[in-house]
Amino acid sequence: MEPTRFVLDSGRLPNDHEDARLIRWYEARGGDVRDLHYLSLGETWQAVAPGLTAALTRALPAHAHGYTLSPYGMPVLRDVLRDYITRTHHLPRPEAAQYDVAVSQSGTRAAMSDFGRLLLEGADGRGTPPAAIVPSPGWDYAGVLAPLGYRILAYGLRPDRSWQPDVAEIGALLARAGSGCLLVLNPQHNPTGAEWEADTVEAIVRTATTHRAAMLLDDAYYALHAPGTSPTNALRVLVTATRETSVPWLATRTLGKQFHCNGWGIGALTAGPAVLAGLARVTQQRSYGCALPLQAAMANWLRTADEAEAFVDRLRHTYADARSRVTRRLHDDLGFPQYAVHPGSCTSYLRFRVPTRFIRSGSEAHYRRLCLAAGVLPGAGSMTNPVSVPGGQDDGDEAYVRLFLGQPGPLLDSALDRLARAGLGW
Structure with a gap:
């Protein structure tokens, strides 16, 4: 090619x-x-997406070529993404449900790493390192989290279960992992293409909440489900199940997969306000906001909702x-x-x-x-x-x-x- x-x-x-x-x-x-x-x-x-490249060729506001003073992404894109995530995931308004949305500005992988770093700030650094519990087969979560010091534990996805996760197995791993662990969920599963059943996801989230485990939801393929079907909406499960708890969680949804623009590094970060504030602080240790012209073009594209x-x-x-x-x-x-x-x-x-x-x-x-x-x-x-x-x-x-x-x-x-x-x- x-x-x-x-x-x-x-x-x-x-x-x-x-x-x-x-x-x-x-x-x-x-x-x-x-x-x-x-x-x-x-x-x-x-x-x-042709409309996305067209948005990039149109005149962009002058301020898109400079710094942004908001650590949560260009404000216009953040507002558009908040509406987009709320609408496509059928969520209550953010102010009524204790979550908010920020812009992922340098790729989902970096956002996941920053979340891992944020969680480690609460660890005392003594004893056994915290565990990250990841699906296997799966995406390279270990490559992100192991270098931070996480022990990697895997829950299996097997053909005899139609590649569905086993709630009991995850519960046993959570008990084994102990405090400070992080559970990774990927319900539109890469690479098997299996859609995890909604009841299973709900049971996993309840179990993780009981163990007070942090949760990382990888929603990269939420939009890429079978035509005419409704995808398993794990973000809505998270928002509902954690409303009365202080369990930290983060949902990442790259826009690169659904618009064929992986090189833009833009997506949505959904979490409680305290987690988003912590992520912004960790991110600014290594980088200011970036790709602002791309963020402006993405905001213009998402405003053309029908297209x-x-x-x-x-x-x-x-x-x-x-x-x-x-x-x-x-x-x-x-x-x-x-x-x-x-x-x-x-x-x-x-x-x-x-x-x-x-x-x-x-x-x-x-x-x-x-x-x-x-x-x-x-x-x-x-x-x-x-x-x-x-x-x-x-x-x-x-x-x-x-x-x-x-x-x-x-x-x-x-x-x-x-x-x-x-x-x-x-």
Whole structure:
């Protein structure tokens, strides 16, 4: 893919990104990155919402090019986001429900790290480090929280439970973790594409509240559910369940996934006012407000509510069509049995099992390199690290990869054709 080449080069400087290393390996063996079908990272570099880029090309207010004196993001975007989060999550007004909304200005990962730092301020620094309890398979929460000093504990998501979390398992981990722990929730789950059941999320939040555990809700894919369905609304559960408690919580909702603008680093942070104030203080230890022209453009775009929602709705249908198309071809053309493919119903990914003959040491790494040699780079089946997440890897005879569904249909078909020709089916 030509766009991949434009964002890859680091010159003589080292690049520890796993995909970058793999692509360099591919090039060293004669591969042309312009011909590579890159299906690992949830990115196309060429599908940003047209209305959003149009908002960026229009004249922006002069003050958008300077500092902001509010630590919660550009005020106009903060106000727009407060209305947007309240409306799309069907929440009571903030002043009636003890929550508020701020702007995530330098990416969700940074906001999660700042929340972890904020919680550590209350720890006495003696004894066992606090625990972060994360889903596995899952996103790279360990990569954010472990460097801060958190012990990483994993709760498993397994095919025999349709990738749903087990409330009892989480309760046992909370009891084991003790005071000061942080529970991470991701109900539109990356990478399985499983939508966690609302009753399960409610039970988990009640259990965490009983244990007085802090909670981090990753709502990155809240808007990217199956067309015509209502997503599990974990934020509303959090707002309701914690209204009479002092349990700290934070919900992050990037706008990059739903508008194809990951590089903007903009999203919503929802929490109680005290938590948002603490986050602002921690954030300002390393950075002032940033990306203010992008914030101004995003505010203008979100004001065109019908246009923005129409784009997201089209994206939902695009992912649903691709999910159906890829699932059918994996079964019909590459011979994968039903149990080896989990189509999911949300997010931008589809996950499937690595054929057993290609598994080495319980890992998908060998299969990914074989796919790459055929001109296709799928993603790892999980971004949790089985070394730092005890019990976080799949059974030794199972490994998974994921495919990003946001590329055009012909490219997805071409990628599957390449895998079939290379004998990489079941």
